[in-house]
Amino acid sequence: MRLKLFIVLVFGVNLFAWAQDLCVNQIQGQVLDLDTRQPIPYVTVIVEEEPGKGAITDAQGVFEIKGLCEKEFTLVVSHVGYKEASHHHDSYHDHPTILLASDDHLLESVVVEGIYNQTSLQTISIDRLSSEDFIAAQSESLGELAGRITGISTISTGQNVVKPIIHGLHSNRVLIVNNGVRHEFQNWGIEHAPEIDPSLAGSVEVVKGAATVRYGPDALGGVILVNPPKLELGAGFEGTAGVVAKSNGRSGEGDLQLSYGSDNLVVAVSGAMVGQGDLHTPDYVLTNTGKQEYSYASSLRYHKHKFDLEGYYSHFYQSLGILRGSVNGSLEDLANAMESEVPPGTSPFSYDLNNPRQQVTHDLMKLKGGYVWDNQDISFQYAYQLNHRQEYDVRKGTNNEIPSVDLKLATQTFEVDWNHPDLGHVNGNMGLQWFYQDNNNVPGTNTVPFVPNYNVMRAGLFAVERLEAGSTTYELGLRYDFQYNSVRGRAPSNEIYSNELTYSQLTGSAGLKQTLKNHLNFRSNVGLAWRPPNVSELYIFGKHQASIEYGLWRYAYDEEGKISVSEVLSEENKPVKPEVGIKWINTLEGEQDGNHWELTAYTNVIRNYIYTRPAGITNTVRGAFPYFIYDQGDALFWGLDAAYRLELTQFWKLEAKSSYVWAMNLKERETFINIPPARADVGLDYERKPDFLSSSRVALGLSYVFRYFQEPRVITVREILEAEAEGQDLFAENNEMFDFMAAPDGYFLANLSWSAAVGKWEWSARISNLLNKRYRVYTDRLRYFADQTGRNVQLSLRYRI
Template sequence: MRFIILLCLLLNVASAIAQDKCDYVVEGTVYDLSSREPLPFANVHIDGTNKGASTNEKGYFRIENICKTEFDLIFTYVGYKQVIHHHDVHHELPEIFLAPDAYTLQSVVVEADKLEEYVQSISSQSIDGRDYEELNTGNLADLTANISGVSSISTGQNISKPMIHGLHSNRVVIINNGVRHEFQNWGQEHAPEIDPELATSVSVVKGAGTVRYGPEALGGVILLNGPTMELHEKLKGKIGMQYQSNGRGVEANGEIRQGGERISWMAQGGYTLQGDRRAPDYMLTNTGKREWTAAGGIRYHRPNFDLRLLYSHFSQELGVLRSSVTGSLEDLNNAIESDVPLIVDPFSYEINNPRQRVDHDMVKLNGQIHGKDQLLEITYAFQRNLRQEYDVRRGVLNERPSIDLELFSNSLDIDWLHPSVGAFEGRMGMQWTYQDNNNIPGTNTVNFIPNYNLNRFGIYLIESLSKGQNEFDFGIRYDYQYVSVRGREQDNSVYASTLSFQNFSATAGWYRKLSSNWNFRSNIGTAWRPPNVFELYVFGKHQASIEYGLFRYERQEDGTIDTDVILDENEKDIFSEIGYKWVNTFTRSKGSTEMEITGYVNYIRNFIYATPAGITLTVRGAFPFFVYEQTDAMLAGIDFTTRFTHSSEWMSEAKGSFLYARDVSKQDYFVEMPPVRIDYNLVYSPSFGSEHDLKFKAGFTYLFRQFMAPDVIPVSDFLEGNPPEVSEGNFDFTETPDGVMLVSAGIFGKWNRFDYSLQVQNLLNQSYRLNTDSFRYFADQAGINLHIKLTYNF
């Protein structure tokens, strides 16, 4: 109720300060949809008036002295389809893509907000439009891995999450539809509960200085954007069907939307059923998936404000590779050394233990209040995340989850784009987050993580200054976090603790247009991350390993580890991670060639990571066990992307990434870091006239062997009692996987109202394993996969 009253007061203020002076401006750029080249001398005028303009040689237009705050823009060009765009003056820099008359696609309008980041010096890359449709196969990690410098880290076939410059989980912030996605984001065993089919574009911000989004963005930020609810839009939508041969998976999804003069709405939904995946030589037993998603939203618009309400639901059940769970130490050794998993059953859609069940709900209320040269945006979001994990257990316990967690998250974001102050433009804001995480009784296990309540408050300021060909920006942020923890020891006695963390972070950058073809951006920033409750207090079995948090073990003088303790901040010094990241990017665009090269250095103090510490036997079997430690880490690397338009029909793209990751304190390497990767894509787009738009694509990816890896201590050594049970240095249980060449091919087309694609992944049916997959000990990756997609647009 207080929020509603505050919003109403702000709306009244905005109405009072709004002015009907004839000094509004609209500007933007017009492009050819097929070639993406600027269209010079295109005509633009405001409907119902005599105001208009023509684009210059770079496709740019500007109309001044506009009296109304919203109006219809009409774009025309000889030989191209006309487009009418309803525009508000607070939406800056629209990009208009006009389609030739002979082209099957319609013209497209993108309302590009240059203040999305408001830090021009930070490197970012996006996938949108037709590229998004072609690259999206239903997995967020695989989708973002098409951007250089981004890879995926996984636990088996269906559980994967994005990794930016070697960092993942709660070091990468995911912003889904303008809301920070809150879930059990600890470890690589939990994929974000997001269906990319319900989105239209994704952007990856690689800089650590993203002060707008708060703690935990040491690696970067992923921005996932859903469909916009446009006004003055006829009823339209789409229905899609997909099939993939590997896993015999089927997927159906749909979307419908409509916009009136003041109100617009949209609804989406999807369902996925997939059975066991298959490696080239055997079945990957218990790797099925069931998933359904739904979302809906409504928008109310007035000249001075917008109000949006959005709801989304995600429900998923995933099977976990059965052969990852073993009995004795001998079985574990055999499982790792065997070329074929110890358990291989015929194909099935059935999902048995071990498995995961997840439900995620999100409600978002967003209000935008527009004044003269300023914008106030208020967003409240509520998220509910339920997670159940089932292990292989005996008797009736097999039907009970071993982990049963419920996480409630509330967040309030207030952002103000203030009017220009001299040559300075910028924004300031505050963010508040409250979380309540609880274990649901009935698991008959010691809680893997304790119950906790978290309060976080942050304020920030970002400013930008343009001077000639240069643009300078800087930002500063302060955060305070308070956590109350309650858990149980092995004897069922209760322990409790309170922890508080605070820190300043900052960013500074420089963007310069070196010439008509070259741009350069440089950004240096600090980021921080307080220790996650999981990293402090984790205790016990999780998927295929045993883990102990920083407060749940004590290393003795003889090197052995005592796990019968619960420490606190007075007994063991624990510090927040502090990252210093410097990113430099050169971009070149001239004629038929585009190029981007990014180099970065990221030094992280007090880096928290899980390292193998030995093998342990439990009543559930033998498992590798890991302990969490802190060290100083250095991560540096290079990303590059080049595109060549050879002719009107041929285009090629080459990209690659290299990461150097080093444990500075121990002068050692980390496990599960991505190796050097090089991609090459060749695209052929023949012309078939106005009835058909077709594209052929061949892709080649080479993953090198990771040569920067720690020493190997095989399980057989532990089986023989040599070396001792515990090792203090970084090590792995197996050698890093060999390098591999992966080939893919695809056909993508549009015909009338239909979009279709046929893709083949791992065309050569290669047997390989990934260094960033924790189940590389037990099985190969999936083999050849035929993916068919058909969408009807109406």
Template sequence: MKIKFHTLDSYMLKVCLSSCFLLISYFSVAQSNDCQYKVEGTMYNLSNQQPLPYGNVHIAGTQKGAVADEFGHFEITDICMEEFDLIFSFVGYKEVIHHHDIYHELPKIYLAPTDVNLESIVVEGEQIIGDLQSGTVSSISVKDLQQNQSGSLGDLASNISGVTVIKTGQNVVKPVIHGLSSNRILIINNGVRHEFQNWGAEHAPEIDPSLISNLQVIKGAATVRYGPDALGGVLLIDNPPLELMQPLRGAMAVMGKSNGNSAEGSMELQKGFERTAVMAQVSWLQQGDLSTPNYQLTNTGKKEKSLALGARYHFANVDLNFYYSHFDQELGILRASVTGNLDDLINAIESEVPPDTQRFSYQINNPKQTVKHDLFKLKGRWNGQNQLLEMQYAFQINQRQEFDVRRGTNNSRPAIDLELFSHTLDIDWKHPQIGNWTGSLGVQTLYQDNNNIPGTNTVPFVPNYNNSRIGVYMIENRQLSQKDWIELGIRYDYQFSSVIGREPDNDIYNNDINYQNASVTFGYRSEITPDQTFRTNIGTAWRPPNISELYFFGRHQSTIEYGLLRFELDENNNIITNNILTEKEKPAPSEMGLKWVSSYQWRSPVWDAELTGYVNYVANYIYSRPGGITTTVRGAFPFFLFEQLDALFAGADFSAHVNHNKNWYSEIRANYLWARDVGNGDYLIGIPPTNISYGINFKKRKWGPLSSIESGIMLNYFFEQGRAPRVISVRDLLDAKLNEENLFAEDGSNFDFLPPPDDYLLASLVWSADYKPLSFLFKVENLLNSSYRTYTDRLRYFADDLGINFSLSVKYKF
């Protein structure tokens, strides 16, 4: 059989060509109908958070792009693709590539100048502050972040106006916002409530500041958005965002310090693929005994190790994020804070040089703390049309051991051995716009299991307990005009706690406690001009008593403490600690706060200034105050009592950045706080004093072979706290005890063991430079080697604070 082939005649050829043309035309029209996507956003200068005008952006592989306007805003229309890469650039700034799709929120682009260590970043949607548009939010500057990441989280946060610190010696530092600390400040670490043994001044948050890329502080009562415990404010901490389609990049850094002869190092890596992105960070630190200008601070060494891993997987309108971090710390507590008898205690407080002062050593003996903290987080994010749904589960393990100076084999056993498991599940829905209102609804749940590990050979200082909490909230925003916005928020929380512990005679006690409350907030924000912004927010907040505040009993490091239900006062103000009281015998209601915060920000090419004023009334404020001195088999110690009162906090913060010319600029910060027990007309102990700081800086690009150089000097003046309680010294208490005299029979008001320290001036010097991929930082702290004591330091009774410290760091980026 033969097969015969025929060629197409002219008619068939015309039909085929016409069909192909129509088909191509159809798809072209269909494609053109799909070219209705657009992307818009705002470009900012990462260093000062100000809009970056006339920056460039274009879609990779195309000619389509735009130039930002004078306010940094850009818009690209008629985009045909659902997913694409955006390339942002500006002369003198680091380029950034961002993978975007039409389902995600509009991006904010933060371009880093070429002479800073940080990389440019992109934030999709609102910044981490979320729905709280009227809240007063302050961020740490890029310069302060780079220069202070080798300290503690508290020291790093104190570079923000309105934030100070409370300490137990030099290694345990906690942030204070407007006079409130510990359980009244929430720490949101990478979107997760950081859960740890957050009671007293002796427990610092287990977070490595060297791994932080962004730190913000919400100064208002942020309970509505973040839950109970935020009476003072919120610390928001972020690691670098995970970007897709990014080349491998990273950094390695080493640092040495003279005070403590410390060495530390860190490394970070990040890589973005088409659908995934991964990151890893690791750091370590070894520090020996610290020193004052005149003597060693024996047993103040520290060891730290930390690790963080992150991964992101991207779908068309869904993102999955995984994060894990581990923090391991061992730190010593000043040996002179532990004494053997009352005479030794008096000697320790009155001596110019603390007793038991030894030569420098890296060895960490008792008293000391060892802490391990692990965080696992899984977060899913669905981007719909004009709406966003986020679900996040987090699991945390906090293991804490505290070793006291004890006799015999007990010295090697921890006196406190606690293990805290925390589970949180958060759901947040940013709903489509309803009329002129936008906002979100959310549910947050928490379950905690806190247990004492057997083997301490002592009555547990804190009982075992389980906490269960659920909260629901709604926050709505409305734009009144092009310049004015209002917001309303409401929240309800219910918490149930089950407690089981031991009496001093080892009899078991148990109790079930529940607390519930509602919180509301109202805020207003006005963009008076493009350079001036006014914010005001008033809101209620609440905090249930921490289990530790109810049941504290016995020795804890350098002090003895008694919780609200572990003591009572007789008619002569004598302290009775024989049994545990019930809530009926001694009610312990929740703290209830009402805080009003207003701020005014004024920006110009010459300066950027912000003034914040606040008033915070806290009813049923739980307060730890000195109660006297006592002796136990472990030695002689001052003891503290937990009581409740009505407190009022009021004050103001001021910060300014002033550009004198192209190379010179100044920075000014000032904090003022007034606090009082309004029910009894008494002063509170441990309130941070007024302080003012001023820094003058020189900055220049291209200095010989260096790509940039910067130097500056900072002066920080701390006033003496003139609003402090009366003073009753340990010697006065001992004399009264010997004479059988009751100093509190007629006057049970607050007192302190020592008067507030004198005012003092601290000076620091900083020099930094960049040479190709290397960055150098040289810093001198306490430049004048001044002797001083910090009023908010629990160990100021025994020793001075740190003397001069030289530090040098080198960082390599690739």
């Protein structure tokens, strides 16, 4: 009843707003010199579509135009001695910064478009990499790239499989939106990284709040937005071509991006390739850690006054090796491998990819359209994704050439988003989303399927409303989701099991954004989020890369307290409830005279939190491995993020950032594993343009990662073997959380880089792990067997067409 009343009120608001004055739009921006970044006064800025509407910049280069009838228009910016700039703008972006180039400059004038808030949530801040850091790190994986943002860490399986962690949460609790589409892949577990090539992206942003209201389930921790390069109308022919070489892994990379924009049509194509051999630590080669990767994409945009239509297609292919030393033939070999300084099976450098390895392809097709009225707009989007994952284990005979895991995941999504007319100081948007997913095991693996076949159908309806009251914005969001799962699989006995599951949940968020005195801004948001159990968390069974895992319904305790995996359970035997979390996040930020600081504090309480925990070791026909089980309890996460940027002089800049997260299982009063330890980073930049260069920047980065002091007790594989030899069961009387190895010591890393440009040529040199430090990462599952990579020298060259 309340939801119906809410919808009626919103429609009533629209009817009243249609009668109001429509010419209430405005724009504010700043014009700077491209070289000096100094304000340019007395610049003429006119609106092409509305004759007589325009402004002249003041002494600070700032202009403001009010009383615009259109929400979408073209700005023409001109000044004597400078090249003219033309920019297509809409009111859903923040204010632009326009960089005018002098007449004798080789480069054209540039417009830096304000940020478009894709979350629809104004009271949750969005963190993003600076353009310089994004360009410097584009050859990294998405997880590593996002990990450069304050408060974001990574979790990994070796050096090639890296996933982002937001405030202690990862995998199915961190939603990735690629090109405006929920990126759907086999996201369960640590062993799967998102199949996205950042070298083809335009920017990466992170929403740290619980954004379930806008995006639906899976956003308990936050959202990572991978945005494509903007399709600029009227830009003409543009493009870039780049190559990258790295010493660690002896890799070569290349990418090409081309686009053409006329008044109404934009066409863009892009592609990239990577070839990498074995990586190495400061002391030894990490055998079988090479990778091969390529991706390509094409985009089309048609725009006619108030109508916009986009089409997009991308293909991603990746084949990567998993450390050979993570696979062992017996339990004694497993104990020796974890105690060894050098992983077993270490061989000289090679570009060969042998088992264990992964091979993944991901296709994305999207069609998006929108129409803008004078006081509202509506958009729709349909997307289809096909993810094909094959995992190869070390197996005997002809089975070694057959994937042990072969999964095809097809996903369709459809959504409609409506920005309704404003009523005075009230504005907002509503939307509906439909989601359908089909996961199938490809026959012929000669193994019990690791996850069963399943189908998921979900429908969601949301609304977000904002009230502008002077310097304060109040925001309220509401969402309802219904989900249906159909599951079909085979037990070890070859018997078929099936299940049908339904979930529904009402979620919401409330927040405020306030502009305070002394250039301060404050944001506070409380979000109620949820996530139904993933099918994998319920039904995972058996060997998976470097470990063995059992889902919540694939194991039980027998009368002696030992784990049994002989039967498949259901909700009648072991009820599993959806996760429900409340995340309260507060951000205070200030900016003055080019200096900026930001402090974020958060608390996240998650009921029915699903997590993995070590349970023991076991020997199978495919080797000896540690095994993990899924469990459920109540969790508390809280932490702090801090960042500070200071302009020391005209040429020197200092940036410092740190993050800390604390986590606890409230039900068992114990900690979790794989929680990122505290870290602190400091960066020092020197940027000055010599006469013979267009730009030049030298950057030194220092970081220290602390030892994770909340680590659980340690029971090594050797201790388990010795106890079993004496007839003892170490877990019979004490089933508390443990780990197979102590948390690694804290470590210090240094990076040094230099980037420069002349005309249309740009180049850079970067040295990572400058001191060739030997270290291990607590959130890397393969830390049981090997160190992280040593020094890496990276050279890149790029040409802007």
